[in-house]
């Protein structure tokens with residue numbers, strides 16, 4: 001299997017704190033990987049380092065073989081990485097359609113505005129509405145659509161279910177399943193284990209800036225002691 | 235009655251001119267979080283472009299000075315962007331000091347070339363007359379300034395609210411990192427905003443030249459007014475800048491008519507009142 005993402009011994013220090021302490025991970029072509037971990041262990045920081053939002057102190061990462069370590073955000077975006085960040089970070093004064101088309105990139109057989117509206121029909125109805133006035137669930141869909149229209153090689157999802165009502169989380173799960181069956185490569189951080197497990201082929205667990213567990217999703221599912229040990233879940 | 239009407243129109247002309255100048259300052263703050271204290275100097279530079287082109291034996295008028303001032307403004311803005319770039323991640327005090335330094339340098343250079351006298355470049359010939367208005371006589375050029383000011387204001391809003399460029403700018407006001415994360419070169423956007431804001435400032439300098447009198451000191455005066463405007467309106471809000479500019483225009487002209495002794499205080503009084511009730515300005519969001 002060829003890798004869409006390879007992270008090699010990545011370290012990140014912010015001031016005096018050593019937040020990422022040597023992370024190695026891979027995401028295969030068309031693979032979905034779930035990254036779990038308790039609050040504050042460095043999951044978002046890792047995602048941010050990959051997107052270029054913060055700079056890694058040491059180590060490297062490659063997207064489809066291209067070394068992007070230390071490159072600026074826009075360069076990494078153009079190389080094919082897209083992020084749905086924690087907290088969504090939508091543009092409140094833009095309409096749905098303005099947001100979606102803002103950074104849209106064409107790709108043969110890829111995502112188009114029409115396909116995104118088919119996938120997320122609620123956005124189609126509200127294409128002229130300002131995103132800042134929408135519900136949390138709708139804003140999350142906008143953030144996903146914005147990333148999809150970049151036609152990324154790899155999609156980073158950072159806690160997409162955070163703060164959403166259970167019914168909306170269900171919808172989110174269906175959307176993500178559709179992305180999966182479309183063959184999109186995904187790296188997802190989730191506190192909602194069920195959502196992550198349903199999506200992923202492989203599970204990683206992070207603790208104190210390190211990857212402390214890695215297994216196929218089936219193994220994680222079959223052995224509850226893994227979640228118990230690393231995530232404190234009974 | 236016509237006294238008040240003329241005062242109102244004068245205030246309107248002033249307010250719209252002020253908006254042309256303050257819009258750029260507001261946008262610079264909104265998109266880049268940069269406090270550009272050289273903004274008034276660029277307005278004055280536009281004024282001197284008008285003075286020079288209309289006075290010398292160039293055969294040019296104010297209208298020909300417009301595109302040249304736009305280009306001069308854009309060039310100064312681009313240069314300023316590169317000068318300020320290393321300080322973009324520093325706080326406003328550092329940026330303010332640097333740009334204020336540039337403003338001082340500009341004032342010294344301007345004094346060398348143009349001295350300390352007041353210039354009033356003539357309006358274009360076909361506008362250089364008065365017309366009958368409600369039983370009084372009113373300078374046509376001022377009415378045209380009102381018209382042009384409205385056109386510029388509408389154009390600014392249409393671009394900002396209805397175009398793709400405007401969407402990029404609005405997105406950059408709320409989250410520059412995410413704008414980069416969808417593939418844009420943010421430095422290019424910021425350089426463009428600096429150039430555009432400065433071009434607008436210079437444009438304001440040219441249009442206002444026949445009315446306000448081009449002289450040393452206009453730079454700081456304009457800067458302070460523009461700062462008052464965006465503080466009243468809310469930092470980074472264009473709508474706020476428009477309302478603020480129209481308000482300041484009226485306060486200034488009405489103040490001189492009604493309370494000539496207190497007119498200078500009136501302006502800051504209005505600002506203080508606005509800030510007491512709306513600390514972030516009329517349309518400002520609380521700065522994070």
Ligand SMILES: Nc1ncnc2c1ncn2[C@@H]1O[C@H](COP(=O)(O)OP(=O)(O)OP(=O)(O)O)[C@@H](O)[C@H]1O
Pocket residue numbers: 014015017019037038039040041042043044045046086
């Ligand atoms: N700018 C910063 N400066 C210093 N420390 C930071 C900074 N940002 C985050 N941290 C620290 O880095 C650690 C990892 O934070 P991070 O946001 O990556 O955690 P996380 O795993 O995503 O947590 P959560 O599940 O709550 O989202 C935390 O201890 C946090 O306090």
Ligand SMILES: [Mg+2]
Pocket residue numbers: 043044045086158159
């Ligand atoms: Mg996080």
